[in-house]
Amino acid sequence: MIWIVIPVFNRKNFTRECLLSLRKQTVQDFKVVIVDDGSTDGTDEMVKTEFPEVILIDGGGDLFWTAAVNMGIQYALDHGAEAVMTLNNDTLPTEDFIEKTIEASKKDPKGVIGALEIDVATKNVIYGGEKIDWVLATTKNIIDGIPAPKQTGLHPVSWLPGRGLLIPRAVFEKVGLFDAARFPHYYGDVDFTHTALRNGFPNYINYDAKLMTYPEESGDRKNKVKKNLKNYYNHLFSIKGGGNLKDFTRFTFKNCPFYFVPSYLLIGYLRRMGGYFVH
Structure with a gap:
């Protein structure tokens, strides 16, 4: 069952x-x-x-x-x-x-x-x-x-x-x-x-x-349909933002092998901040 x-x-x-x-x-x-x-x-x-x-x-x-x-x-x-x-x-x-x-x-x-x-x-x-x-x-x-x-x-x-x-x-x-x-x-x-x-x-x-x-229907997909500063902010910081930097940071520290944390965080931040404009 x-x-x-x-x-x-x-x-x-x-x-x-x-x-x-x-x-x-x-x-x-x-x-x-x-x-x-x-x-x-x-x-x-x-x-x-x-x-x-x-x-x-x-x-x-x-x-x-x-x-x-x-x-x-x-x-x-x-x-x-x-x-x-x-x-x-x-x-x-x-x-x-x-x-x-x-x-x-x-x-x-x-x-x-x-x-x-x-x-x-x-x-x-x-x-x-x-x-x-x-x-x-x-x-x-x-x-x-x-x-x-x-x-x-x-x-x-x-x-x-x-x-x-x-x-x-x-x-x-x-x-x-x-x-x-x-x-x-x-x-x-x-x-x-x-x-x-x-x-x-x-x-x-x-x-x-x-x-x-x-x-x-994804909440973050809607942030990307109409690109503006408000939606960019929501993408990076809103609880329903797919690029939420706080969530990404917590996930990294909890799951990533510690010796890769610095590079994983840096690359991840750049991708989330820049990727919004190219997708």
Whole structure:
């Protein structure tokens, strides 16, 4: 039994479509927990009326992604969950997504397993896994080095995003929940999965489990659509800024081998400050 945890704030229509896609799964051996953090668009009533099988938790209105996910995870663990999947509401799992994820988990029960992400509009792969090179302060997109016929099955990676992320109970028992104190919104998933890896739980991306996503719905993507000083500031310092320098610094000191910290920080700062204008 997988417990799927979905944090939401407004965007009722995305939540509805996501839940409908879960109803279409070829395998139905899962429970869904939604943590609604103060939605004002009728999300809670929609879930209660249209999806009575879903467990709805009131987040209180002052959470961000990481704390909301933790609330749902804790609920699932308290009710006996042996595996938890985190999922965003702006995703559409393909019909065999859960089935393929369960099949993959049987190959390595200790593994933390992520999904191949595909743009809903273009049908292009937008995330196929990464490996970190601390020396050069770069990440390698592993799918670029895998021929199309071999783009299947499990592939080891350095970390994973929280969209469609399957986590065995043993991981939480070893490393705890997501680090909401340091990473309230961004980096919470990347930090958690890399921490799991350092503690003996390998990270895999599963090319057989496909997750349709809406990349333009990212909070930081919206900062980059219209470039101005306010959005530049938000990109670097806002809690929902993808280039948040404070979060990046905390992640570096927590995860980077200490002898590479100075160079990793310097290169990372320059990329976040300059990259805003070229993407």
